[in-house]
Amino acid sequence: MSSFVTVADLVKDNELKVYSGEELLDEKKVTTSDISRPGIELTGYFDYYPSERIQLFGQTESAYSRSMTANNRYKVMLEICREDTPVLLISRAIQPSEELLKAAEEHKVPVIGSELPTTRLSSMITEYLDRRLAPRESIHGVFVDVYGIGILLTGHSGIGKSETALELVKRGHRLIADDRVDVYQQDEKTIVGEAPKILNHLLEIRGIGIIDVMNLFGAGAVRSSSDIQLIINLENWSPDKNYDRIGSMENKREIFDVQVPQITVPVKVGRNISIIIEVAAMNYRAKKMGYDATKKFEENLGALIQDNTNKEDK
CATH class of the missing domain: 3.40.50.300 (P-loop containing nucleotide triphosphate hydrolases)
Known part of the structure; x- marks a missing residue:
C-alpha cells in the first residue's frame, strides 16, 4: 500500500504546469484522494478547513478572490497555505494572483495548474490518487x-x-x-x-x-x-x-x-x-x-418434465 504520492509524481503523471515551488515538489506529499475547493475559506471561515488536502482553485474561487482587496486576499491566502497543505492547484490555465504566489512561497507550498476545466481536472486527479493510494x-x-x-x-x-x-x-x-x-x-x-x-x-x-x-x-x-x-x-x-x-x-x-x-x-x-x-x-x-445458458437449459428441462407429466395424466 502506498501511503502518499509526491507532488512531483502528481505533476509528472498528469502533465501539470508548475507556477512556483518547483524545488518543493519532491518533499511535498499528498496523503488523501479528497480534494478541497476553498470557497467558504475565502470568506475567512477556517473552523473546519481540511488543510491536508489538495486545494483546488477553479473559476469561481479565482473570480471571488479577485473581488477582494489585495490586503484581504493576501491574509486569506496565508491562512490557506499551511504546513500540511501539499499543493495549490489551479484549473483553466488561470494565472495565480501575486498574493497567492507570495503566501505560497512564504509557507513553502507549491502552486501548480492545468488547462482543464475544474470538474474534469478534479475527477482526473481524484481517480489518479485513488489508484495510487489504494491498498x-x-x-x-x-x-x-x-x-x-x-x-x-x-x-x-x-x-x-x-x-x-x-x-x-x-x-x-x-x-x-x-x-x-x-x-x-x-x-x-x-x-x-x-x-x-x-x-x-x-x-x-x-x-x-x-x-x-x-x-x-x-x-x-x-x-x-x-x-x-x-x-x-x-x-x-x-x-x-x-x-x-x-x-x-x-x-x-x-x-x-x-x-x-x-x-x-x-x-x-x-x-x-x-x-x-x-x-x-x-x-x-x-x-x-x-x-444465461444454464437458466435456459433449466427452463427447457422444466418444460420437458411438465410436458411428460401432462401426458402421463392423460
Missing part, C-alpha cells in the same frame, strides 16, 4: 485480456498458466501480467490488476526462459492493466472430484471487499484450455448481457 496486494497468477474481459488465471505452479497465456496471445488476445499480478480496489465493485514494473510485457516459458511479448508479437499483444472480471482456477484433473457440468455452481473469490466470479477448469491431456478460456469469456459476456 494493494500481489496474487500469484497470470492475467490476460480475452475479448475485452479481464481474466485472472490461477493454479499451482507448473499447471500451464503461462503456456496458456502464450497460446491466447497467439490467438489475438492480450497479456497483462505473468507470474505476479498487482491488484488494488478501484471502487466498491471494481478490482484492477496490473503487472509489476519489473515484469511488464514479460512471459516466462519453462524450457525457453523469459520472452518479451511486446517485442515478439507487437504492441497489440499487451495491455497495461484491466479490471479483474473473472477468475479461472486451473487444476489437475481428478476422477474423484465432481466438476460443474451445467454451470449452476457459482463460486466467488473475495479480493479486498469485492466478490469476483470464479470457475474451476480441470486440466488434462486432450483438453484445449485456451479455447475453453475463450468460451468462458464469451459466456461471461453473454451473462452480463442478460443471457
